[in-house]
Amino acid sequence: MAENILHDPAAQTPLKSLDEWEDFLKRRYPETAGREEAERLTAANPHKKKEEFRNYRAEARPTVKEFYRLNHTYQTRDFVKQKKREYLGLNHRRMGVWEAMEYLNQLVDDSDPDTDLSQIEHLLQTAEACRRDGRPRWFILTGLVHDLGKILCLWGEPQWAVVGDTFPVGCAWSDKIVFPEFFRDNPDSQVPEYQTRLGVYEEGCGLDQVDLSWGHDEYIYHVAKDYLPEEGLYMLRYHSFYPAHREGAYEYLMNEHDKEMFYWVREFNPYDLYSKSAERPNTKELRPYYEDLIAEYFPPQITW
Numbered sequence: 001m002a003e004n005i006l007h008d009p010a011a012q013t014p015l016k017s018l019d020e021w022e023d024f025l026k027r028r029y030p031e032t033a034g035r036e037e038a039e040r041l042t043a044a045n046p047h048k049k050k051e052e053f054r055n056y057r058a059e060a061r062p063t064v065k066e067f068y069r070l071n072h073t074y075q076t077r078d079f080v081k082q083k084k085r086e087y088l089g090l091n092h093r094r095m096g097v098w099e100a101m102e103y104l105n106q107l108v109d110d111s112d113p114d115t116d117l118s119q120i121e122h123l124l125q126t127a128e129a130c131r132r133d134g135r136p137r138w139f140i141l142t143g144l145v146h147d148l149g150k151i152l153c154l155w156g157e158p159q160w161a162v163v164g165d166t167f168p169v170g171c172a173w174s175d176k177i178v179f180p181e182f183f184r185d186n187p188d189s190q191v192p193e194y195q196t197r198l199g200v201y202e203e204g205c206g207l208d209q210v211d212l213s214w215g216h217d218e219y220i221y222h223v224a225k226d227y228l229p230e231e232g233l234y235m236l237r238y239h240s241f242y243p244a245h246r247e248g249a250y251e252y253l254m255n256e257h258d259k260e261m262f263y264w265v266r267e268f269n270p271y272d273l274y275s276k277s278a279e280r281p282n283t284k285e286l287r288p289y290y291e292d293l294i295a296e297y298f299p300p301q302i303t304w
């Protein structure tokens with residue numbers, strides 16, 4: 001079963017574009033949700049949440065559902081280990097950060113160039129939103145590079161192995177993960193050792209010991225590891241770990257340091273999710289500012 005689909009190119013790209021996944025996230029976690037949650041907690045009726053619960057199942061497009069089905073079916077512990085061996089030696093390419101942004105921009109999908117933003121534009125909008133809020137320079141730079149791991153798509157990786165909300169492999173799946181029912185056909189469901197609360201891990205072992213489903217977050221974290229401050233590295237590595245940073249799941253795998261550092265993951269999330277606007281950033285005008293910022297932290301060429 002798995003073999004057939006892994007060799008069927010059409011099955012690798014259910015999404016029209018990677019943005020379809022992010023647009024879905026934005027609908028699932030609307031910008032006002034944080035405020036509503038705060039109001040609920042201070043309101044007289046703390047049980048209100050149930051009725052307000054958004055029915056993401058009903059709202060998801062068939063393409064998005066199919067994307068999650070593939071992601072949840074094929075992201076096994078073995079798959080993650082194999083991809084880590086394949087990519088974390090960083091022996092695929094040497095290029096500078098701006099060069100990588102241009103490289104990523106070649107990603108051709110079925111998005112509409114007239115209305116949809118390019119990859120560079122999403123990165124610049126995210127970074128510019130951080131800059132407008134007076135965030136520190138490393139924070140702005142982290143915003144600029146956060147999605148560069150999507151170059152995995154250019155190397156033949158299917159959408160479900162590049163994007164998607166991430167989750168730990170090797171232990172029981174939380175029901176806080178989007179569409180948990182799609183784990184039904186994941187081969188790890190047949191491995192009893194992986195189906196307990198802790199699975200192969202220890203209580204509070206720290207996320208560094210935990211394998212998350214493979215994707216653009218883990219990859220860009222490794223690429224940037226020697227160059228950005230730790231807070232920024234947490235932002236990169238866990239920005240798609242929605243079950244943890246938006247749903248509060250898997251706290252029992254975190255150590256105290258992770259819990260402190262997740263402050264930054266949560267601080268970053270709104271810039272990623274809500275900075276998109278129809279107004280296109282002027283790439284040419286912004287480039288000198290960002291080239292300077294890149295040079296402050298990164299050498300001219302890094303390994304990918």
Ligand SMILES: [Fe+2]
Nearest residue numbers: 146147239240
């Ligand atoms: Fe991302």
Ligand SMILES: [Fe+2]
Nearest residue numbers: 122146147272
């Ligand atoms: Fe992003």
